[in-house]
Amino acid sequence: MKPSKIACDLKSCFLCKLCLKEWLPAVADSRKNFAVKRGDIIFNEGGPVTGVYFVYSGNVKVHKKWGDKELIIRFVKNGAILGHRGLGSDLQYPVTATALEPGLVCFFELDFFTSTLKVNHELTYQLLQFFADELQVSERKMRNLAHMPVKGRIGQALINLGKQFGFTAAGFIDIELSRQDLASYIGATYETLFRVINELTEDGTIEISGKQFKILDPEKLLRLTQDTGI
Incomplete structure (x- = not known):
């Protein structure tokens, strides 16, 4: 600095x-x-x-x-x-x-x-x-790390980031985020996140351009966060 x-x-x-x-x-x-x-x-x-x-x-x-x-x-x-x-x-x-x-x-x-x-x-x-x-946020995050599948954690992360940072004119979440940083944020390995991100992209739930993410199907993303895995 x-x-x-x-x-x-x-x-x-x-x-x-x-x-x-x-x-x-x-x-x-x-x-x-x-x-x-x-x-x-x-x-x-x-x-x-x-x-x-x-x-x-x-x-x-x-x-x-x-x-x-x-x-x-x-x-x-x-x-x-x-x-x-x-x-x-x-x-x-x-x-x-x-x-x-x-x-x-x-x-x-x-x-x-x-x-x-x-x-x-x-x-x-x-x-x-x-x-x-x-x-409270930290406690929810620790609970999610223990009980929520990776898809749900990705969904929750993207929903929260959208609320926090807003969206660009093109509809992308207004923060550039590497896949490695997203993996570190949700407590997943890069390999697992990469595979799940590809699945969410292929089924039309999200779109990725460089380091930016767009939520295409917010209702489906929200449903993923309701799967606790237990």
């Missing part, structure tokens, strides 16, 4: 939207903006927590080691918070964040972020709600 001459607009991210207006000058003085390229690591699993990041532009994947493989925890876009999983008594990042495309991130040192939470009660409350929602 390199320091960026382009600064965030102080109104797009999770923090700026929820801060008191009187606190924004302090935010402007304390922020550090960094330009990222595709593949840039924003912070590393196991590294010491120095602060938190917010995505101003570009998409990012959050992932962690899973044995000898990688498990993608979530994908995030502009406005999202990164590094919050490292808050607490341990102060080590339990995950890695990697840029999927060129973008801009905003960094706040830990002391300033802690002070911000103490002053801005609405931000603190919404962050608590965010943690609760994230925990």
Whole structure:
């Protein structure tokens, strides 16, 4: 990452939207903006927590080691918070964040972020709600890994990504996603995902163009998510 001459607009991210207006000058003085390229690591699993990041532009994947493989925890876009999983008594990042495309991130040192939470009660409350929602999503994902067949996990992933990122004018989910990243996101091997993706393409459920996915039959995709395998 390199320091960026382009600064965030102080109104797009999770923090700026929820801060008191009187606190924004302090935010402007304390922020550090960094330009990222595709593949840039924003912070590393196991590294010491120095602060938190917010995505101003570009998409990012959050992932962690899973044995000898990688498990993608979530994908995030502009406005999202990164590094919050490292808050607490341990102060080590339990995950890695990697840029999927060129973008801009905003960094706040830990002391300033802690002070911000103490002053801005609405931000603190919404962050608590965010943690609760994230925990529920993680629990559902672990249940799906244990009980849902790969087709269902692919269907659930594409449905969720469509809701999160929206769609292009051509109807594709608005995030470029390699097959390997999708496999890591649903907890499947590349070979299994490749085979199932081909089946879903051949039967007209989805369409693929490069690294983009289009849902052609949303009802069928939804039915696949209802098959728990038990």
